[in-house]
Amino acid sequence: MSERRFPTVRSLLALGGALLLLVGPLFLGNYHHYILSLILVNVIIAVGLNLLIGNAGQISLCSSAFMAIGAYTTVYVTTETGIPFWFSLPIGGVAAALFGLLLGAPAVRVRGFYLAVVTLAFLEIIQVIIREIPDITGGVRGMQAPRPKPFGFSFSSDLRFYYVVLVMAALAVYCARSLLRSPVGRSFNAVRNNETVALAMGISVVRVKLIAFVISAFYAGIGGGLFATLVGFIDPLEFGLLTSIQHVIFIVVGGLGSIAGSVLGAAVLTALPELMRGLKEYNEFFFGGLLIAVLIGLPQGLAGLLKARPAAWVHGRRKRPADAAGGTP
Amino acid sequence: MQFDVFLQLVFASLSTGSIYALVALGLVLAFKGTGLLNFAQGEFVALGAYFALFLSLYTDLSYPLVVLLTVLATALVGIVIERALLRPLIKAPAFTVVIVTLAIGLMIRNALRIGWQETVSNLPSPFDGMSWAIGGARINLQYLWIIGASLLLVLLLVLFFRLTRTGKAMRAVAQNQTAARLMGVPVGGVFSLTFAISAGMGALAGILVAPLTGVEAQMGDVLIKAFVAAIIGGFYSLPGAVVGGLIIGLAETFGGAFFGGTFKNVFAFALLILVLLVRPNGLFGRAEIRRV
Numbered sequence: 001m002s003e004r005r006f007p008t009v010r011s012l013l014a015l016g017g018a019l020l021l022l023v024g025p026l027f028l029g030n031y032h033h034y035i036l037s038l039i040l041v042n043v044i045i046a047v048g049l050n051l052l053i054g055n056a057g058q059i060s061l062c063s064s065a066f067m068a069i070g071a072y073t074t075v076y077v078t079t080e081t082g083i084p085f086w087f088s089l090p091i092g093g094v095a096a097a098l099f100g101l102l103l104g105a106p107a108v109r110v111r112g113f114y115l116a117v118v119t120l121a122f123l124e125i126i127q128v129i130i131r132e133i134p135d136i137t138g139g140v141r142g143m144q145a146p147r148p149k150p151f152g153f154s155f156s157s158d159l160r161f162y163y164v165v166l167v168m169a170a171l172a173v174y175c176a177r178s179l180l181r182s183p184v185g186r187s188f189n190a191v192r193n194n195e196t197v198a199l200a201m202g203i204s205v206v207r208v209k210l211i212a213f214v215i216s217a218f219y220a221g222i223g224g225g226l227f228a229t230l231v232g233f234i235d236p237l238e239f240g241l242l243t244s245i246q247h248v249i250f251i252v253v254g255g256l257g258s259i260a261g262s263v264l265g266a267a268v269l270t271a272l273p274e275l276m277r278g279l280k281e282y283n284e285f286f287f288g289g290l291l292i293a294v295l296i297g298l299p300q301g302l303a304g305l306l307k308a309r310p311a312a313w314v315h316g317r318r319k320r321p322a323d324a325a326g327g328t329p
Numbered sequence: 330m331q332f333d334v335f336l337q338l339v340f341a342s343l344s345t346g347s348i349y350a351l352v353a354l355g356l357v358l359a360f361k362g363t364g365l366l367n368f369a370q371g372e373f374v375a376l377g378a379y380f381a382l383f384l385s386l387y388t389d390l391s392y393p394l395v396v397l398l399t400v401l402a403t404a405l406v407g408i409v410i411e412r413a414l415l416r417p418l419i420k421a422p423a424f425t426v427v428i429v430t431l432a433i434g435l436m437i438r439n440a441l442r443i444g445w446q447e448t449v450s451n452l453p454s455p456f457d458g459m460s461w462a463i464g465g466a467r468i469n470l471q472y473l474w475i476i477g478a479s480l481l482l483v484l485l486l487v488l489f490f491r492l493t494r495t496g497k498a499m500r501a502v503a504q505n506q507t508a509a510r511l512m513g514v515p516v517g518g519v520f521s522l523t524f525a526i527s528a529g530m531g532a533l534a535g536i537l538v539a540p541l542t543g544v545e546a547q548m549g550d551v552l553i554k555a556f557v558a559a560i561i562g563g564f565y566s567l568p569g570a571v572v573g574g575l576i577i578g579l580a581e582t583f584g585g586a587f588f589g590g591t592f593k594n595v596f597a598f599a600l601l602i603l604v605l606l607v608r609p610n611g612l613f614g615r616a617e618i619r620r621v
Contacts, residue, residue, distance in 0.1 A: 106606060109605060110421035112607065113427065116423070117557075117560060121556070124598060126596070129584075245435065252428065283439075288436035289436065291523065295425050
């Protein structure tokens with residue numbers, strides 16, 4: 001990686017993008033700040049989910065459940081105990097991570113279709129729990145999530161909160177990048193490609209899978225806490241299977257196992273439905289069709305398209321296995 | 330607990346269990362035959378209920394004809410989906426199959442919701458308002474019809490697999506696709522037939538349960554319970570799916586009666602986690618052998 005001494009096209013693009021994200025919103029209205037923040041929240045969740053699905057190769061249909069745990073914990077802790085947002089948000093993330101560990105215990109025993117079903121059941125359990133303890137969660141009627149006022153500094157304007165989310169998203173992407181370059185991140189890919197071989201190489205497959213579940217849950221929990229604070233109101237419908245599928249769509253369309261893909265997918269597919277509000281009724285139809293088309297026609301997603309540019313193969317880039325999420329069929 | 334209440338609960342749970350069993354059977358059948366787990370199976374239930382509703386509202390066909398036409402129509406949908414979208418996925422990783430079938434289900438559900446704007450509609454049944462007095466209890470005849478029809482279908486299925494040439498071909502494909510193909514079994518045709526039967530069973534479950542629950546796009550949610558039933562039964566076992574479905578029906582109804590209805594929906598999942606921890610391959614399953 002370090003052979004590049006001059007600023008490459010890539011790093012210039014990244015710099016430009018960062019500047020645009022920092023300065024651009026100053027010239028936009030409240031609605032756009034809201035949409036941008038929503039995109040960034042989804043980026044956080046997508047990056048976390050992609051670590052689990054794209055890198056570690058574990059099917060998960062319950063990212064929205066972890067998001068819900070993070071959201072409800074953050075809001076409950078903030079409103080009931082007065083603990084400031086800066087602490088309640090990580091508490092929400094940790095709560096989600098603990099549930100990730102809880103789900104991981106039975107989930108690492110199964111693979112493939114079984115795992116999909118187990119995560120689906122977990123999602124359903126969380127839904128029932130949210131609905132049945134209205135004292136804490138507000139039940140089906142939902143609950144208000146107030147904007148925090150850290151240091152007497154109000155985040156009531158969407159612009160200020162946007163910068164909070166931006167910092168979080170940048171942190172999320174940075175941590176994921178570092179993780180993937182660490183031995184743990186490498187072992188994610190090993191487990192996905194072939195569990196038996198990974199085991200033979202001395203990788204504790206169960207431990208690696210658990211780590212992946214916990215990290216992904218933590219990301220979703222943080223995303224959930226930010227989401228609740230951004231939107232200002234949460235109810236169980238917000239965290240159903242449809243939301244989970246949407247998260248999967250982000251990473252499938254963006255590119256499995258690719259951080260850039262997660263960012264791209266979340267950005268495009270959060271913005272698109274907002275642009276086509278008139279066709280809201282057909283949303284599921286559109287997403288379903290898109291998902292099928294991409295999985296069959298473009299298995300590497302948008303990130304795969306980016307990689308196809310000439311510079312990549314001139315440099316002799318390694319090939320990525322096409323079945324990014326299918327180590328063990 | 331009084332005897333009449335007990336009887337009432339038994340019949341209620343057996344009929345709910347039969348519905349779960351039918352959906353689970355459809356799942357397991359397709360899974361054994363093609364290796365694809367169909368996450369859109371629940372939508373066949375909804376599709377069946379909607380077809381039947383449409384036919385009974387806009388035509389004067391008799392109930393048996395409505396049932397027959399609905400099952401055939403849904404089977405046709407199953408064939409189209411299998412041929413167009415699922416056949417290319419036979420060798421795809423589990424993730425792809427899960428997501429594509431989920432997407433298909435999503436689209437069907439969306440189409441039903443757009444095509445039929447009413448939220449809940451009632452499907453008439455010849456057994457409306459009829460009941461059977463036994464041991465001081467009055468049992469809704471629809472319960473008996475659900476149990477009877479499911480039993481009949483399972484019996485027909487067993488006979489079909491044991492006695493007919495087509496049934497034997499399907500069993501051969503489930504055991505070993507390559508060997509079956511070498512023996513001259515048209516594997517592609519068997520796949521289509523498998524999905525036709527599977528979709529038809531889902532539709533039948535929809536017709537049977539709709540008079541009790543009403544017709545709505547959410548009917549497909551029964552799928553999760555059917556999954557649990559299939560896993561309890563071992564996923565590769567047809568009798569296992571039936572037993573699993575009945576176990577969940579009993580656990581839910583009696584659990585709800587004893588512990589209150591609030592956590593009724595949790596019992597199935599509690600059972601699932603228990604089974605996975607104690608017997609990961611289900612009651613009727615064999616341990617998975619992994620080849621390297």
